[in-house]
Amino acid sequence: MRISLLSSAVAVALSLVSAGVFADVAAIKNKGEIVIGTLGTDEPNSFVDPKTRQIIGYEIDLGNEIAKDLGVKPVYKQIAVAARIPELQQGRVDLLAASLTHNKEREALVDFSNSVLITGQKALVKKSSGVTALDQLAGEKILTVKGGTQEPNILKALPTAKVVTFDTSQQALLALQQGKGKAFVDDESALTNDYAKIGAAAKGYAILPENLSTEALALAVRKDSGDLKVAVDKTLARLESSGEAEKLYLKWYGPGTKSNQAERHFKIDSDQVE
Amino acid sequence: MPDFDYSLLLSGQYHDMLLSGLMLSIKLACVTLVCSLPLALFIALLRLSPVRPLQWLGFAYVESIRNIPLLAHMLFWYFAAPEFLPESLREWLYAGNIEAISAIVALTLYTAAFMSEDIRSGIRAIPIVQLEAGRALGFGYLESMRLVVLPQALRVTIAPLISQTLNLWKNTSIATVVGVAELMYQAGQVETATFRSLESFAFATSAYLSVSLLITGAAAWYQHRYVQAKSR
Structure with a gap:
């Protein structure tokens, strides 16, 4: 009994290891499926549709396209934020599409695809300021x-700017409305939210298209996954050039949508980050 | 015990930030002191004036100002008050250092309310016969005040006024909420940039303490040199 238990454990371990070793395109095609790790809790990248109980989202659509190009079935596996990179490294998933920020530290751990979503900190200005x-x-x-990365990022982008910080973003926005400064800088998502809250007066305001600093989300594959990164980037390039992206x-x-972005300010064409 | 990085405080960009914060705090306190003393004296005289409506005016000022927290004053003078100004004046103000100006206005009005009460009690401590003697010599009310009562009253008021100056010095830290880059603000900025909370706030604490002790020391010296000698 004990021996059979042990041997089955060894068998499971072996199968895990083997799954980890052969995860390149040929192995995936052999399996007939690609296992994609996703959060399932981060609207609109990946979340559970309350009606169908299926995981849907921006990253899910991208994953479906990649699977389609490889000619395999996509299998989505929900994973926790902290488990993303370990799950990938241990071979339990072939591809991460899990709201993963591409940064320099993580480049040593995984290979990133071209960035699929670029957000950043932006500036809200009064249109009348010109x-x-x-x-x-x-x-x-x-x-x-106060307290975030906004101020250092403003000074990096505009070293001569005079930055005035407040305890809350509402106070900073109020100061902008009163004309006490030329621009109000915050994370893009927070800014869009505030913009919506201004209501009818929002017509008099504009969000500048350029980012003061950027955060890029990308898909990720294991370091040893061979030509899988190439295949993923090829699909992304196809989506970009056809306008589907x-x-x-x-x-x-x-x-x-909840994010309510008027237009896309980036292209899926680079796997480099600052 | 976490390691304490002295080098952060002794030189480099963070040292400069903290030092510029300290200088601005001292400037805020000095300008406020210079503005609030005459105002406080004026309010005290209003409250002691023989004319009833002037007394009420002084009373209303003191009670309305000192019963509202300084934080509320600060936010009011930065966010609300300038909005009532005519547009051209407002734009001129906003183009300049509106943060520091609002802070000085709030601190001045607030400090003056407390100081005026100390000056008033100082004046009341001088026996009424002194004023009557002045009037008997043919001086008017204001002249007897100026020449006879105030010189004696201000001398006994020095100690409580020093105490109010200490309060003013510490109250400059509230200006951080309207974005004035004073010492507390800069300490917060350095903390955000370096995650060195202990170092940056140790600097702020010791700077506040040192300046406070200097003010107290000056007061003790003044008392010893002038007040005691005169009363002997």
Whole structure:
């Protein structure tokens, strides 16, 4: 009894190891499926549709396209935020599509695809100020929140700016409305939210298209997964050149969605980050 | 015991940030002190004036200002008050250092309310016969005040006024909420940038303490040099 238990444990371990070793394109095609790790809790990247109980989202659509190009079935596996990279490294998933931020530290652990979503910190300005580009804010007073990465990022992008920080983003926004500064800088998502809350007066405001700093989300594969990264990037390039990538972005992030972004300010064409 | 990085405080960009914060705090306190003393004296005289409506005016000022927290004053003078100004004046203000100006206005009004009460009690400590003697010599009310009562009253008021100055010095830290880059603000910025909370707030604490002790020391010296000698 004990021996059979032990041997089955060894068998399981072996199968895990073997799954880990052969995860390149040929192995995936052999299996007939690609296991994609996703969060399932991060709308609109991947979340459970309350009606169908299926995981849907921006990253899920991208994963489906990749599976289609490989000619295999996509299998989604829900994983926790902290488990993302370990699950990939241990071979339990072939591909991560899990709201993973591409940063320099993680490059040593996994291989990143081209960035599929680029967000960042942006500036909200009054249209009457005539400011339409970031560099017009040089030397001006810029308002933001204390404690985050906003202030260092503003000074990196605009070293001559005079930054005034407040305890809450509401106070900083109020100061902008009163004309106490030229721009209010915050994370893009927070800014869109605030913009919506201004209500009818929002017509008098604009969010500058350029990012002060960027955060890129990318798909990730194991370091030893051979030509899988190439295959993933090929699918992404196809989606980008056919315009489907833009459509997918607008479907999940565009007008009428919770994110309510008017347009896409990035392209899926680079796997480099700053 | 976490390691304490002195080098952060002794040189480099964070040292400069903290030092510029300290200088701005001292400037705020000095400008406020210079503005609030005459205002406090004026309010005290209002409250002691023989004319009833002036007394009420002084009373209303003191009670309305000192019963509202300084934080509320600060936010009011930064976010609300300037909005009532005519547009051209407002734009001129906003183009300048509106943060520091609002902070000085709030601190001045707040400090003056407390100081005026100390000055008033100082004046009341001088026997009424002194004023009557002045009037008997043919001086008017204001002249007897200026020449006879106030010189004696201000001398006994020094100790409580020093105490109010200490309060003012510490109250400058509230200006951080309207984005004035004073010592507390800079300590917060350095903490955000370096995650060195202990070092940055140790600097702020010791700076507040040192300046406070200097003020107390100056007060003790003044008492010893002038007040005691005169009363002997």
